[in-house]
Amino acid sequence: MVRKARKPLAQEEGGETRELILRVAQQLFMKYGYRSVTTRQLAEACGLTQPALYHHFADKQELYLAMVQEEITKIRVTLERLARRSEDVPAVLKQVAIFLLNRVQYDLGLMLHDVRYELSPDARRVLDEQFHQGFLLPIAQIFATGIRQGYLLDEAHGGISPISFASLFLTLLSRFTTPLREETDLTTHQARQTSAAELVVRLFFSELGNPDKR
Amino acid sequence: MVRKARKPLAQEEGGETRELILRVAQQLFMKYGYRSVTTRQLAEACGLTQPALYHHFADKQELYLAMVQEEITKIRVTLERLARRSEDVPAVLKQVAIFLLNRVQYDLGLMLHDVRYELSPDARRVLDEQFHQGFLLPIAQIFATGIRQGYLLDEAHGGISPISFASLFLTLLSRFTTPLREETDLTTHQARQTSAAELVVRLFFSELGNPDKR
């Protein structure tokens, strides 16, 4: 039997229903995708009726757009802070990896697919740009420092551009924010994420290959 | 004006309407996702009416299942062939990468998401297993040879398991089968894929880091 929760769990009543909706929308949209999440599911998970959503957002796309924008902006702040103190590049990158693995608990590829195929061209343009500014550029900046300091090869010597490094880095991390096969318990979750972060960083700094073979 | 193509382009009339449907289904499902592709879109792209699909497949899920199974089986054959001749591991892996980049022109992550969240538990079990057997195991076998031959570190010396190597390898390749941002023309497409394949293989064999810094 499914009980309808009309009184939301952690809501101190006021003008913050909008924030509740955005939080719930993130959990559902990011897990199942834009198309698969209905406005009725969203409303019920918030303890509201479906038409009530339209008091806070013009339509489903506006709600999705606001949610993604808020999410990207929050992450951008931290990444830009980490990019500013690029002392030891491998150490900073590991912090970036740990932060993202803990903060991004969803499928980035799914989000980008939704942005590309489920939203209007205008909404897509906005989010593409914000993703570039908020995710790729700060990480690329760290990689640029890593190249300058000699940790990584530049494009003239067989390496790739900072943006390409950042893109590869994000792709690899997404492997661990969304497991390819089955899931395990939550006690070892934290430990797994730290070792995953180390693994990805080590892969970039050439510590998986056998040096005797080079 | 949208003309309905009642006579499919390349169909030599007979019992192969089913094959036409499967081909069209792959293009649409793999690009837009299970939920977003309607049975009417599929039928129209095949030059059929929507109920005609149900003469060949019991329902939408059965159609999707058959399509993915056929696709995985075809790829499995080639990967197993490549895994059998593991002479020079880096060279074989580059061939695997080139093959997959040319053969898999869609978003593997989207497919895995559909398998996980849009299909029945039974269908999911079947496809999870086939993906494991058809994609991961053959590639893991090559990596295992690479570890044995000393190209890569084993788990006891800071490396990871062959399956983990294979999983990372597939994740990285998916970055290039589904571009993170905009698309370019098709003339440079082939060249791009070859250099992408080389890049991914080099990343694993530690040729992106600066050896002087190790």
Place this chain on the structure above:
DNA sequence: CCTACCGATCGGTAGG
């Protein structure tokens, strides 16, 4: 923020 309700579209079926 609710009740009541709308047109459109979905996957699937009947019957030939």
Place this chain on the structure above:
DNA sequence: CCTACCGATCGGTAGG
């Protein structure tokens, strides 16, 4: 493999 059609569900609106 077609025409005709079904119940369910979708995003969104009216009106209070």
